Amino acid sequence: MIYREIAVISAVVCVAILCHSPVRAADSQRLRVIVETDIGGDADDQASLVRFLLYCNEWDVEGIIADRPANKFHSDPVRNHKGIKANDGYDLLLGYLDAYALVYDSLRRHAENYPEPASLRRLAVPGWNDSDSGVNLLIAAADRDDARPIWYGNWGSNSGSISNLRRAFDKVKQERSAAEYEAFVRKFRICTLDGPGQTRQGHEDQIPLHIETGYPDIGGRWYHRFRPLTEHAGGFDVRRDVQQNHGPLGALYTTPKEGDSWTFVYLIPTGLSDPSEPTWGGWAGRYGPRGGDSLNKAGPNGTPFFWANQQDAVNGKTNRDNTASRWAEHMQNDFRARLDWCVAKDFTDANHAPIIHCQNDDTAAVLRVAAAVGSKLTLDASGTIDPDGDELSYRWFVYAEPGTYRGEAMLQDSTKSKATIEVPINARGKSLHIVLQVTDSGIPPLTRYRRIVIELR
Ligand SMILES: [Ca+2]
Ligand SMILES: [Ca+2]
Incomplete structure (x- = not known):
């Protein structure tokens, strides 16, 4: 299993590129x-x-x-x-x-x-x-x-x-x-x-x-x-x-x-x-x-x-x-x-889902992260783009059931592109699943996600 140690996340300078061409799959x-x-x-x-x-x-x-x-x-x-x-x-x-x-x-x-x-x-x-x-x-x-x-x-x-x-x-x-x-x-x-x-x-x-x-x-x-x-x-x-x-x-x-x-x-x-x-x-x-x-x-x-x-x-x-x-x-x-x-004549005549860029990664893979209890993690999806140039809304949340930590975990700025989580001090050996959900302002609104599985050490 590959863990990614997160220490300092440098600010990602992002440029939203409107591609107006078919969306690429990884x-x-x-x-x-x-x-x-x-x-x-x-x-x-x-x-x-x-x-x-x-x-x-x-x-x-x-x-x-x-x-x-x-x-x-x-x-x-x-x-x-x-x-x-x-x-x-x-x-x-x-x-x-x-x-x-x-x-x-x-x-x-x-x-x-x-x-x-x-x-x-x-x-x-x-x-x-x-x-x-x-x-x-x-x-x-x-x-x-x-x-x-x-x-x-x-x-x-x-x-x-x-x-x-x-x-x-x-x-x-x-x-x-x-x-x-x-x-x-x-x-x-x-x-x-x-x-x-x-x-x-x-x-x-x-x-x-x-x-x-x-x-x-x-x-x-x-x-x-x-x-x-x-x-x-x-x-x-x-x-x-x-x-x-x-x-x-x-x-x-x-x-x-x-x-x-x-x-x-x-x-x-x-x-x-x-x-x-x-x-x-x-x-x-x-x-x-x-x-x-x-x-x-x-x-x-x-x-x-x-x-x-x-x-x-x-x-x-x-x-x-x-x-x-x-x-x-x-x-x-x-x-x-x-x-x-199936019927839109042009790329601009239909909606396309956001492409999330999270922790310097724009695939759809689950991110696995190791973090020390008591530390703060910055979760950064500020490089996320929408192929149509739509406005994007962000929601970071703890998906409690798949994880093994049963207490409360504090997420700050949970509706911004960059959020912070305070890793609980009583959670050593447990796991925490964070989901980022990004929804665009197109019709119909389209949603993509990233899941970050944090192993608490
Ligand atoms: Ca059948
Ligand atoms: Ca869109």
Whole structure:
């Protein structure tokens, strides 16, 4: 773990540069992402797919696997194929990629790294049980000479298919040595709507990180909390902001249910969190270790398995919903802006998020800092810019729940670009999570964050 000793922070002379050109993403931070969807059944996967495609510039997307076969394509009573002529889930996926192709030129005026429609289409494969395309895609991805892990999101296999990842694990276990199999499985971080653990059965002792987004059921499955927590957040209106007047991709949005979106919104590099740390919380909520019954316990090697069982205190109320609702307005405004990008003729016709420059760092990575108890730390984000020249508002706060220090910590100038924290004297050995939230004055207002994790010595 890398700590940054902060002694004296020199004033950063900042010049806000109005670039008026597509916003750059930090290449070194890019995550490799593969998703599997049972698109074509419950209509929510199509809505999640619209959101996913609008963020696919933020990752190296290496596959989209559609696992619903033709004989299960017309059976779901809540299907809504949006008039796309399709015979199976893969066909329907291609219909969405066609719509992406129609807005691609517009999107790339606003952000770099949107994949070309033809290359994205090459990464789309069928994945039902009598097709090896999805399995082969996963094996080829893990065998590629790339040390970064692969973040695999499973949006469900309720058409009866076995997850392509599990089939890939089974195949590699059968065909390769034990060491090669272990190295293969260890390339994956999985995030699934997967109550009974089907994605990992037989492999749970090797998977380095598994985040379950559908459960537990606390007044409803976590999957079913997406809609109530986000549908109207910040005045969000699905017809006005997505389905109408926002181009052909937004027009294919089906329903705000979108429970599968929990599997990838936490991978968006907003600066709020680190996807390797599900207990820290982010746009998909905050997760804790899952113990419990024999099927779902952590693997024999103690490999971690997390689910949405944590609670946050916000405005005097403590509950699980707060772990996501506290960010929901920001997430929905961000989605709105990207839908505006689909139709905005020019960079200046839509809003773009601030780029935070904090402690001489303008990536979205979590900053880890060591500080002596009783000292004062200056936290400096005065070099932050907005690509549109918007006014920026700053809010520094202690995110208490992910840290281990339980007392009060004093933050001064918490609404300025530079704040000071007095490190408590009784906190040796504890950790403190500070979040900087910067919101611009554009329409809709957009928010980015930095998290500073202070280890108190
Ligand atoms: Ca699904
Ligand atoms: Ca802006």
